[in-house]
Amino acid sequence: RAQPAAVKIGLLQPMSGFLAGDGQLASIGAKVAVEEVNAAGGIKSLGGAPIELIIGDSQSNAEAGAQATETLNDEGVSIITGGFASGISTTATQAAARYDLPFIVDTAVSDAITGRGLSNTFRFGPSFSIATTIALANLQRLNDAAEDKAKTVALVHEDGLFGSGLAGLMQEKLPDMGFEIVEVISHPTPARDMSNVVLRLRSLNPDLIIPSHYYNEFVLFARTLQQQRVKPKGIYAIFGGAASSYRFVNEYPEAAEGVMDCNHWGMPDHPATAKLMQAVKDEGTFYAYNTPTNYALIHVVAQALEKAGSSDRAALTETLKTQDFDPTVMPYGIVKFDETGQNQNALPLNTQVQNGDIKVIYPEDYAQAEPVFPVN
Amino acid sequence: MSARDLFPILPVLLVLAVLPFLGLSGSLLNLLIFMMIVALAAQGWNVLGGYGGLASFGHAAFFGTGAYAAAILQTRYGVNAWAALVAGVVLGSLVGAFIGLLTFRSGLKGSYFALITLAFAEVLRIIANSSEITGGGAGIVVPIDYGFENLQLRDRRFFVLLAVICVGVGLVITRWLDRSKFGAYLIAIRENEDAARALGVNVMNVKLGAITLSAALTALAGVLYTQNFLFLDANVAYGPWISIEALFAAIVGGLGTMFGPLIGAVVLLGAGEITKEFSGGIPGFDLLVFGVILIITVAFAPNGLAGISLKSFRRKTRGHTARSSRDGGADA
Amino acid sequence: MLEIDRLSKRFSGLVAVDDVSLRVEHGSITGLIGPNGAGKTTLFAMSAGFVPVDAGNVRFEGATVTSMPPHERTRLGMVRTFQIVQPFAGLSVRENIAVGAYLRTPDRADALAEAETVGNRLGLGPMLDFAASSLTVAGRKRLELARALATRPRLLLLDEVLAGLNPTEIRDILPVIRSIRDDGVTIFMIEHIMQAVMNLCETVYVLNEGKLIAEGAPAIVCGERPVIEAYLGQGAAARLRAEGGQPHA
């Protein structure tokens, strides 16, 4: 019996350029999923066709992302997943739309990605608005439960799409929740120095610091906080990158201790988590959210192929629009894309670094540990 | 300039115009568009850097202004895309004239000029990144609405055609520089400003004209970028990448030559695509190879790629051990 | 034609030109001589607008041009050449001269034709298509002159354009300069080659340490003691006498 032709799936990730680390982590997760699907006999409704992953390198910039999307299309992929950053995802989904090529965005958070009327575009993870809503709700509960409550907040964010977007939303909502915003500080990426930011914080001494920046800046920030002996009641990051990265936790356990994050995150007790962590370790790097997200996303694609019984693009798009999927390692319950293409059940998790490990603290369904707050 | 002067341009444009209709794949079409956009920006760069000897590191300032103007006018003010194109080019030129006015007045040239243009581009980038109207860090998405009147072409072969026409305009302008008094004055200023001044050249005006023209072409490239990718953020529009690409293409292709920027853009981006094929999936390896190719190209084609083809026509008498003519003497 | 009125220039402590007044008559060839560092080039640079004046006035054909930018003075018809030559190194000799010619015509063909004519007149004919960077020092001096001439000036300020020529070549170029004057161009020249000064100039001014120390017909001026002491030296003075200049002792 002849093996049916493999179904090609495109994975668009920044494999080079300044986001290459994220691309690497994502591709590790996707590869594990591909192996699993194929080991389990491929896509049964397609006669056991294996799936084949084709990686497109967006080189961490938007044009190259569009160009890589074109190349993936030339290679005849049935669907593309990934994107990672919002700018790249925006141009790439648009390029794919010309060919009615379905595209599921993984972790890019800009609200504008869905809702542009592109029928090929879906988003697996939470958007800004979803994530902030949940993050703030969790924060409220955290604070309510605390005896020594936080009242003043300082926002520290990077000045790109992601940091400024978040800061904007929070400036709107935090006052209604009874917090007083004492300072909003933005900084460029990459930043050479955080001492002036920290100095300002030292003089204001806020109860709570809400940072949102990329990994390197977070590390610099957290280390400088430690050095300057700034000890707020809590550091509550949103998509903070670092507090949900094992690299940070391993390299700077003291600076990391107690930091909280609300971010994409896999379910800790899901069997795949341990496997993915091992796979990442084997590659000599450190685990972060990109791996489980892309792992789950490939599984979702496999399910869609299974349900569609076809590798045809239109059929796949239709299936994605109408059917439900199992998010495997991601805490999304049932994956269901709404009319704009957003996964309705996408959900970030709250984690906290406790005793040198990353523990999920919210929501209770997935929690591994009680939150510690105030930390200091 | 007579019609005959334009003759060498026609076959090139013809080839470029026919190319997209030969059944190219989407990625090749996309590449072609991008090549034309970079070529156009490089043509702009060449006017100032190649002919005028004022190398800038900040052509992003013009590119981004053109790009943002087109995007903002369409999305926020509902301006028609063609009108936005004109406005983008005009605004880009104005930014050029403004920067020129400030820098030439104090006699900045050489690396000072290069770095101050970089600084202007950075200032614009920082401002665009944090102001409301540009969409800040989130950038601007131009809604998809295909149609000729919206300058959004569903069939990209026609977008290639449009871009080729723009490049054609660039070629004509460059040709004009080769054949006109303005061009001769500009080159004279490049070679020796004091001497030009002594011969009655209004150095300030000629330089201003050059930077304005240069900015206009590069801004046009920016508008095309917006219309093709329909997304902009500060790093795309005002980021250093386009300044570098424009400079790269112009120099590799051949400074102060008509076809240099076009050849440079095609070869550089083409080489980039090809090395990607051979990267073996190792991130960075393709660019590493690209860098090596670049160095080798410069080593063996010091006059730029256009220089190779012209070499046989070159005057043999040109000095090899160029004598230094500036000895910083007592003359002011 | 050119009237310089109490012009001064100081460079951080050093007074390069000190209260100098002089006039260049219309249609004349006037010389400016003086020891090295006397301030001659600086005086020219101020006249042509390349160095701002500290004090004093420059008038060209009756109009005050003291603070007019150089290119406008050129347009009015006053052109300088540079002692330290300033060719457009990458351009051919023809193209170099054409830049000058463009001042009076916007047309490329006209400018190139004019360049050829002027080039031939100054003996640059065989070199027209060479890069200017390949010219020898003396060749570049001639190029300076050719370019200036191509602007169709009315007053030429020539800064040592004859330097680097041997006596025969100087003899050959003197008539050319005279013919330029005969075409109606007034000439004001700095020159150390006394053979040329004696032959060409009707009037010379002598500058020393920024100050005017003598003026008049060259034969007379060259006999004045201060000029001999500061500039000529006994040997040159003797030679000039022997060659028939007959300056008084």
Place this chain on the structure above:
Amino acid sequence: MLEVRNVRTGYGETEILRGVNLTVAEGEIVAVLGSNGVGKSTLNMALSGILPLWSGEIEFTGHRIDQRSPAEIVEAGLVQVPEGRKIFPNLTVEENLELGNYRGDRSRRKAMVADVYATFGRLKERRRQYAGTLSGGEQQMLAIGRGMMSAPRLLILDEPSLGLSPLLVEEMFTLIGRLAGEGLTILLVEQNVMQSLEIASRAYILENGEVVVEGAARDLREDARLRQAYLGL
């Protein structure tokens, strides 16, 4: 001391020197004459190793130097004061002089600078001034002074009188005579033909890239053809 045999060279593909032969004996002043652009400076650049030879040989104090680098040639004692001065405009007068001694004996540097100042008083006055702001003639003095600083065995002077006032030209010729008297060998390229022939012992005349006349300076001074071609008489 210097032997030039059949030297051919040029720029790009243009041949300028087409087989030049020339010798300079120890302690002589030899003048090289020729009209504008015949290749006198080109010959000098070839001697200094700046311009590679196409063919031919150059021997200096018995050793071939035509394949040596300019630095080695300076070290061997063949030094040139180039046409157009080529001083370092961004260094002070004194630093220019010090660099003249770059390959030389450092212990004598101070004394040599003092020597140059003794010769050119003007330079001493301007010792802290940047060389680029000197007047044309002052720059010329500096160039000669810098050449002297390397304590050369053979000094090539390329149009040293260019741009100098008549008085200084005279002083310069006196200086050349004095230097020769002190045992320095000199190769002199000058447009000031008459005065050169007065102090030179022998002279070569270049035409069309070749030596067309050579002989004792005294004889050449009387040569009618020469007077016609170079002296304008």
Place this chain on the structure above:
Amino acid sequence: MYPIPIIAEALINGLMLGAVYALVAVGLTLIYGVLHIVNFAHGAFLTLSMFGIWLLWEHAGLDPYLSILMLTPIMFGLGYGVQRFIIGPAGHGRDNSILLVTLGISIVIENGLLVVFKSDTRTIATDYGFRVIEIGPLLLSWPRAVGFVATMATAVIVWLILNRTDVGKAIRAVAKEKLGARLVGIDVNHIYAMTFALGSACLAVAAGLLMPVFYVNPQTGGAFVLVAFTIVVLGGMGSVTGALLGGLLIGVVEAASSLFLGDSLGQLGIFVLFILVLLFKPTGLFGARI
């Protein structure tokens, strides 16, 4: 308004950070002064040096400050070789070609590092990385203070080399008059390479001073080069003292403006200052002269 100690601390911080910027700028200005080109590979060389420091720490357990002593001659040699055998021959002595070659080199180095080290960010956790010097209410970063002192010392050495040695004078001579330099016996190619070597050696020092407080990944150098450009122009291109003072000034301006305007706009402050200086004092605050 902030309390005085906070302001004082910010300014001192600025000075200390500016010192390290200055060191990067000194290398750049040297190379600019002689080759007349802006060395685009400078950032990549800094990154390379930082990886060097990291490797010595990770695999030989060498303290970063000690590593400087090892890395400086290595970077010196590397700079020498790159100029002598790559930039020199491939650049043909033309500004534009050299510019492209340095760009090419930076692409090669950055991506070579990416191939070898992946894009991971690496840091060094020394026990003094977080140490502070307490002076009254001020908490001064110990490694930054070390950086300040070391920068000053390095700058003095560079200045002495340039002004008191023959090689230094030759470097300045070659900068303006190549032919004249060759005629006094200066080997121009050697001097070019020495300049590049010296500039690169400065980076080794800068890398050693940065690593205890900063991170490295294949792109890191870029963040410092842009500001180093600014400093070079501010100080006057080719001027070593200018670069030093310019660096300190930029450090202080950055600190002050990020304290009062926020970090993002603090960057704007630098560039606006830069533009103003160029417009009103085009040769830089301290005059251009090498």
